[in-house]
Amino acid sequence: MVDWFRRTKKGLLGTEKKVIPDGLWIKCPNCSEYLYKRELDRNYWICTQCQYHFRISSDEYIKMLIDAEYEEFNRKIQSNDPLKFKDSKRYSDRLKNAKAKTGKYDAVVTVEGDLSKHRIVLCVMEFKFIGGSMGSVVGEKISRAIDRAREKKLPLIIVSSSGGARMQEGVLSLMQMAKTSAKLSQFHEEGGLYISILTDPTTGGTTASFAMLGDIIIAEPGALIGFAGPRVIKQTIGKDLPEGFQRSEFLMDKGFVDIICGRSELKRLVTRLLDFFIEND
Amino acid sequence: MTKLTFDFEKPIFALEQKIEEMRELSSVNGIDLDDEIRKLDEKLRKLVKKTYSNLNRWQRVQLARHPERPYTNDYLEKICTDFIEIHGDRNFADDKSIITGFATIDKHKVVIIGHQKGKNTKDNLYRNFGMPHPEGYRKALRAMKLAEKFHKPVVSIIDTPGAYPGIGAEERGQAEAIAKNLFEMSRLKTPILIVIIGEGASGGALGIGVGDRFVLLENTWFSVISPEGCASILYRDAGKANIAAESMKVTARDLQDLGIADEIIQEPDGGAHRNPDETARVLKESILRNIDELSAIPIDELILLRNEKYSKMGSWDEA
Numbered sequence: 158m159v160d161w162f163r164r165t166k167k168g169l170l171g172t173e174k175k176v177i178p179d180g181l182w183i184k185c186p187n188c189s190e191y192l193y194k195r196e197l198d199r200n201y202w203i204c205t206q207c208q209y210h211f212r213i214s215s216d217e218y219i220k221m222l223i224d225a226e227y228e229e230f231n232r233k234i235q236s237n238d239p240l241k242f243k244d245s246k247r248y249s250d251r252l253k254n255a256k257a258k259t260g261k262y263d264a265v266v267t268v269e270g271d272l273s274k275h276r277i278v279l280c281v282m283e284f285k286f287i288g289g290s291m292g293s294v295v296g297e298k299i300s301r302a303i304d305r306a307r308e309k310k311l312p313l314i315i316v317s318s319s320g321g322a323r324m325q326e327g328v329l330s331l332m333q334m335a336k337t338s339a340k341l342s343q344f345h346e347e348g349g350l351y352i353s354i355l356t357d358p359t360t361g362g363t364t365a366s367f368a369m370l371g372d373i374i375i376a377e378p379g380a381l382i383g384f385a386g387p388r389v390i391k392q393t394i395g396k397d398l399p400e401g402f403q404r405s406e407f408l409m410d411k412g413f414v415d416i417i418c419g420r421s422e423l424k425r426l427v428t429r430l431l432d433f434f435i436e437n438d
Numbered sequence: 439m440t441k442l443t444f445d446f447e448k449p450i451f452a453l454e455q456k457i458e459e460m461r462e463l464s465s466v467n468g469i470d471l472d473d474e475i476r477k478l479d480e481k482l483r484k485l486v487k488k489t490y491s492n493l494n495r496w497q498r499v500q501l502a503r504h505p506e507r508p509y510t511n512d513y514l515e516k517i518c519t520d521f522i523e524i525h526g527d528r529n530f531a532d533d534k535s536i537i538t539g540f541a542t543i544d545k546h547k548v549v550i551i552g553h554q555k556g557k558n559t560k561d562n563l564y565r566n567f568g569m570p571h572p573e574g575y576r577k578a579l580r581a582m583k584l585a586e587k588f589h590k591p592v593v594s595i596i597d598t599p600g601a602y603p604g605i606g607a608e609e610r611g612q613a614e615a616i617a618k619n620l621f622e623m624s625r626l627k628t629p630i631l632i633v634i635i636g637e638g639a640s641g642g643a644l645g646i647g648v649g650d651r652f653v654l655l656e657n658t659w660f661s662v663i664s665p666e667g668c669a670s671i672l673y674r675d676a677g678k679a680n681i682a683a684e685s686m687k688v689t690a691r692d693l694q695d696l697g698i699a700d701e702i703i704q705e706p707d708g709g710a711h712r713n714p715d716e717t718a719r720v721l722k723e724s725i726l727r728n729i730d731e732l733s734a735i736p737i738d739e740l741i742l743l744r745n746e747k748y749s750k751m752g753s754w755d756e757a
Contacts, residue, residue: 233756233757234754234755234756234757235754235755235756235757236753236754236755237753237754237755239753240685240686240687242685242686243685244672244685245672245673292752293751293753293754294752294754296751296752297752297754300749322662322663323662324662324668324671324672324686326662326752326753327661327662327686327687327688327692327696328660328661328662328686328688328692328696328698329696329698329751329752329753330662331640331641331644331662332644332698332748332751332752333751333752334617334620334641334644335620335644335647335648335748335751336748336749336751336752338617338621338648339620339621339624339625339648339744339748339749340745340749341621342621342622342624343624343625345621346625361640361641362640362641362662364613364617365612365613365614365616365617365620365641366616366617366620366641367617368613368617369613369614369617369618370617370618370621383608383612383613384601384603384607384608384612384616384641385601385603385604385607385612386603389603389667390604390605390608393602393603393604394604394605398605399605402605402608403608411609411610411611412611413611413613413614
């Protein structure tokens with residue numbers, strides 16, 4: 158666990174182990190408070206005590222941002238394991254497991270729908286699918302979503318949560334950074350609006366491509382955002398990292414994030430931005 | 439001869455030493471060993487050819503990092519009739535791990551950007567081992583914008599173990615600097631030729647690596663992460679880099695099979711470091727030929743082709 162989330166105070170409940178009925182209560186990884194799951198769900202999975210933002214699934218972001226119905230497109234594009242990659246597990250097995258765990262075919266969901274009556278194209282990454290890593294499928298689906306937004310002249314929103322480019326597809330993953338960035342530059346030239354929303358964590362090749370290319374960049378509070386991972390940096394420089402390093406607040410302070418916005422206010426903020434930039438007939 | 443040798447090179451050096459000794463013997467004692475020497479020379483030639491044409495992926499990675507392998511400035515010295523280096527990103531600093539400047543090659547004028555490694559420890563500290571900070575990418579972009587403005591092609595020379603993972607680099611937006619370059623290079627209104635001369639890892643390589651053609655010297659590698667990085671994450675043991683290199687399929691030939699490489703430049707027998715002059719000659723031939731071909735394409739069409747090229751990259755199934 159990174160320093161930022163390390164428990165600094167003893168929790169109110171003391172050190173005694175309490176028996177908590179499974180599934181009803183959840184312990185906040187930041188302040189160690191036990192939270193009632195149903196209440197947490199109502200509160201956008203934000204800790205009622207310390208405002209810690211739990212990681213949530215792509216489905217939950219879609220539910221949170223889209224008014225009602227939406228159309229998911231390119232759902233069934235899937236990896237064909239081009240390198241026949243194997244480490245301790247076969248990549249093909251990792252894909253199978255991730256699919257079973259998330260119900261998704263890969264680490265991004267692309268949809269078209271209304272957000273406060275603005276028609277938008279929305280991409281949401283799924284961290285639980287191999288760490289939200291970007292391989293050929295993620296690159297292709299995001300590229301097609303950008304094309305769709307460009308052709309239909311719709312605003313584009315991408316919610317990122319990703320460990321970076323996917324190692325199991327080697328150079329093909331790396332090239333998805335160039336591919337998505339090239340698509341965004343075309344979209345930009347034709348005047349499209351792109352809002353990039355960074356959630357915990359957004360690192361590596363994802364940050365160094367589409368995530369950092371938003372006209373507007375919004376970050377959730379306390380999200381880890383960076384290029385190199387903190388562990389690698391620590392190993393390289395042989396020193397501890399400063400407190401709050403590579404967190405949303407740090408990035409805004411250094412000038413790389415426009416707005417930090419809590420999840421409960423996110424839809425309202427995006428609506429105001431869309432109202433400002435998009436003229437509805 | 440005190441030379442760095444990899445295990446697979448040892449029989450070659452043993453033979454070279456033997457030939458050397460015989461030459462000495464023959465000149466000191468006046469014994470005629472010409473026939474024997476000629477036979478051994480022939481044997482050496484065959485051994486070199488055989489050894490270097492049968493390398494596995496990890497051996498290629500090692501060769502790509504050979505400390506005597508020519509670096510960007512070695513090639514510039516051999517290829518350019520004139521080179522004017524420019525410095526700094528006009529914002530924060532001059533990053534010495536990327537060099538940028540204006541090169542005249544015969545009658546051609548091109549803007550060069552390229553990673554630069556150091557020849558020894560001191561030089562490497564100065565060059566930060568060819569690992570750029572954000573300023574390097576921003577300096578490169580500044581040079582590319584000049585190229586666009588004055589209608590000069592860009593030649594980008596890649597040789598880096600990756601972008602530097604440090605506090606300052608993150609504070610000053612390593613990710614933003616790389617992303618911005620990908621974005622800008624995909625639509626830069628001038629031809630861009632990418633040449634891999636050594637190693638290329640991750641966004642640190644790609645940050646100056648988007649263009650119209652992707653050309654690699656034979657003994658190079660290019661991938662999403664270094665074999666060591668991949669091994670330490672997936673196998674929890676950086677020592678398994680050889681396995682990671684095999685799994686990730688990182689060599690120039692692999693990139694050709696994966697549809698990423700446009701051209702592979704064959705190196706002299708034994709690799710670039712055994713004959714830098716000849717390597718520079720074939721490299722120059724390729725650069726000029728590619729630049730000529732790209733310059734003949736109308737610029738709007740070239741950018742369309744560039745976008746199409748990246749659009750197709752990747753491999754997936756569609757149900």
